[in-house]
Amino acid sequence: MRPTIATIHLDALRHNLEVARRKAGRARVMAMLKANAYGHGLLACASALAQADGFGVIELDAALELRNSGWRKPILLLDGYYESREIRTFFDHDLTPTLHCQEQIDMLSAFPASGRLDVFLKINSGMNRLGFDVAVVPAVLEQLRAIRCVSRIVFMTHFGCADGERGIGFQTDRLAHIAVTPDAWSMANSAALMAHPQAGDDIVRPGIMLYGSTPLEGQSADMLDLAPAMTLESRIIGVQTLSRGEVVGYGATYQCPAPMRIGIVACGYGDGYPRHAGTGAPVGVDGRIAKTVGRISMDKLAIDITHLPDARVGTRVELWGKNVSVDRVAEHAGTSGYELLSAVTARVPRVTSDTGPRDTYRPAIATYCH
Numbered sequence: 001m002r003p004t005i006a007t008i009h010l011d012a013l014r015h016n017l018e019v020a021r022r023k024a025g026r027a028r029v030m031a032m033l034k035a036n037a038y039g040h041g042l043l044a045c046a047s048a049l050a051q052a053d054g055f056g057v058i059e060l061d062a063a064l065e066l067r068n069s070g071w072r073k074p075i076l077l078l079d080g081y082y083e084s085r086e087i088r089t090f091f092d093h094d095l096t097p098t099l100h101c102q103e104q105i106d107m108l109s110a111f112p113a114s115g116r117l118d119v120f121l122k123i124n125s126g127m128n129r130l131g132f133d134v135a136v137v138p139a140v141l142e143q144l145r146a147i148r149c150v151s152r153i154v155f156m157t158h159f160g161c162a163d164g165e166r167g168i169g170f171q172t173d174r175l176a177h178i179a180v181t182p183d184a185w186s187m188a189n190s191a192a193l194m195a196h197p198q199a200g201d202d203i204v205r206p207g208i209m210l211y212g213s214t215p216l217e218g219q220s221a222d223m224l225d226l227a228p229a230m231t232l233e234s235r236i237i238g239v240q241t242l243s244r245g246e247v248v249g250y251g252a253t254y255q256c257p258a259p260m261r262i263g264i265v266a267c268g269y270g271d272g273y274p275r276h277a278g279t280g281a282p283v284g285v286d287g288r289i290a291k292t293v294g295r296i297s298m299d300k301l302a303i304d305i306t307h308l309p310d311a312r313v314g315t316r317v318e319l320w321g322k323n324v325s326v327d328r329v330a331e332h333a334g335t336s337g338y339e340l341l342s343a344v345t346a347r348v349p350r351v352t353s354d355t356g357p358r359d360t361y362r363p364a365i366a367t368y369c370h
Contacts, residue, residue, distance in 0.1 A: 003235040004267045006344055007321070008040050010354040012212055012227035013048035019225055020190075020206040023197045028053040030076060030186070032207030033062065039272070039344040040211060040230055043069055044352050049210065056205055060086060060095075067093045076120060079130075080104050087111045091149075098122050098156065100130040105143060113149035120154045120186065123178075125171035127160035138180045154203065155182040162191035163216050190215035194224055213337030214327050221325060230341060231321025232273075232348070236313055238264035239305070248302050249294025254279050262293065263305040265317045270298040272344035273319060274333040281332045284318035285311055 020029055031052035032038075037045035042062055046055060046069070054074035057063050063075045072094075080097035081087055084107040090097055091113060099105055100122035108119075121140065124131030132140050137155075144150050157175065159168045175187075184202035190209035194216055208214075212228035214221045221228065240248075240262045248254040248262060265283070269275035273296055281292040283303055290303045290311075305311040320326040326337040333340070 002266055003233075003237070004271050004348055005233055005351050006040075006348050007231040007233070007351045007353050008044055009227065009229050009231070010044070010048040010352055012229040013040075013045060013210060014051070015227050016210045016212055016229065017049055017052060017206075020193060020204070020209060023193045024188075024201070024204045025197065027188075027201045028203045030054040030056050030074070030203055030205050031210055032056045032078075032205055033066075034058040034078065034207070035342040036062075038208065038211045038338065039342040041350045041352075042066070044350065045210075045229075046071060048354075053203075056207075060089060063095050064089070064093060067095075074118070081107070083107075084111065087113075090117060091115045096120060099144075100132070102132075102140075105140070105147075108149070109143075109147050111149070116149050116151040118152040118154070119144065119150055120156045121182070123155055123157045123175065125157040125159075125174045127158055127171070129158070129160075131157065134174050134177055137178050141180050141182070152183045154184045154186050156186040159187065159189060159192045159196075162189065162195055168192055168196050208338050208341075211341055212326075213330075213341060221327060228321055228325060230326070230344070232267070232271075232319040232326075232344065233321065234265050234267040234317055234319065236263040236303075236305075236311060236315045236317060237266045237300075239311075239313060240264065247294075250297065251295055254294035254302075258306075260304060260306045261308075261311075263290075263303045263311055263315070263317070265301050265303055265319075266299065267317075267319055268297045268299045268301055270345065271348050272340070273301060274329070274335060274340060274343075276335075277329065277333040281329055282324050284321070284323040285315060287323070289324070290317075 029052050031049045033055050034057050036042050056076040056078055058078050076096045078098050080099055096118045098120045122131035162168050186203035188201045188204040190206045193204050193206055212221055212226045242256050242260050244256055244258050246256050267273050275296045277296055279293050282289050285308055293302050293304050318324055320329045326340050330337045330340050
C-alpha cells in the first residue's frame with residue numbers, strides 16, 4: 001500500500017472548537033465544514049465537532065450527507081440555492097439558505113411552500129463578493145418578512161480583512177448605518193473571532209481555526225493555542241547518492257552544490273502537495289528538519305538528507321503536521337494553509353486518531369470532495 005496518509009486528529013478538532021467557544025462568549029458557534037471539512041473529511045469532522053451549535057457548508061450534497069447520517073443540527077448553506085428546483089430540498093431536509101441576491105428572494109417568493117425556513121440574509125459590507133448593499137437592506141428585510149414561508153431572519157456579512165492591519169472597522173462602520181433589526185447577527189469568521197471577539201455576534205462561523213491553521217497574519221497557530229488537525233506523511237522510497245554538480249528532478253532546476261544524499265518521498269502534487277513549493281520547503285524527518293530540492297512531481301518529491309545519516313528507505317517523513325506546520329509550508333509555497341489542507345486529494349487515505357480506537361476511511365468521491 002502506498003505510504004502517503006493524512007492522519008486526522010479528532011482531539012485537536014475538539015480542542016480548537018473549545019478555543020473558538022472561549023472567544024465567542026455567549027454567541028453560538030457554527031462550525032464550517034465546507035470543501036470536505038477543509039480536506040479533513042466531512043463526517044469524521046462532524047463527529048469530532050458534535051458540540052458545535054450548527055454546521056456550515058457550501059455544497060448541497062454535503063448537507064444531505066450530514067442529514068442522511070443522522071445530524072439534526074442547523075445546517076447553513078453559505079451560497080444558498082442556485083436554482084429554484086433546489087428549494088424543495090431545503091424544506092424537505094430543514095436546511096437554512098443564505099440569500100445574497102434578489103433573484104434568490106424572487107425564487108423563494110414564487111415557491112409553493114407548505115412549511116417555513118430560517119434564512120440568513122447576506123449583506124455586502126465592503127468585501128464586494130456577495131450580498132446586498134447596506135442601503136437596500138431595510139427594503140429587502142420588509143420583502144422577506146412578507147414571504148409566508150420565511151421564519152427567522154439572520155443578518156450575516158463576511159469580513160475580508162480581519163486577519164490584517166485594516167481590520168474590520170471599515171466594514172462595521174457601514175453596517176452601523178442599517179436602521180432595522182434582524183432576529184440575529186452572524187459576522188465573525190476565524191480571523192475576526194480571534195482578533196476582534198468584541199464584534200457583537202449572535203452566531204460566529206469559525207472555519208480554518210478549527211483545523212489548526214492560523215487565521216491571522218504574523219501569529220502562528222501555536223501562539224493562538226490552536227492544534228493541527230491533520231498530519232500529512234509518507235515515507236522515503238528511494239535514496240540517491242549524488243556528486244557535486246549533478247541535478248535533481250524535472251527541468252534539472254536543482255544542481256547539487258556538494259556531494260549529497262537525496263531521499264525520494266512518495267508524495268507529490270497528485271496528493272495535494274503544492275507543485276510550486278520547489279526547493280526549500282521544510283519537512284520533518286525523525287524529529288529533524290530537511291528541505292525539498294528540485295521540482296515537485298505528481299507522485300514524488302525529493303529531500304536533502306545529507307545531514308541525516310540514519311534516514312533510509314522506509315523512514316517516515318512528515319510533510320506537515322505537529323512538527324512542521326502547514327502554515328510554514330504554505331508560507332514557503334506562497335499560498336495559505338487553507339489551500340493546502342483543502343487540496344489534499346481523494347487518493348490520500350484519511351486515518352482518524354484519537355484517545356479511542358483508530359479508524360480508516362477514504363473520502364467519498366462526490367461533489368463536495370476536493
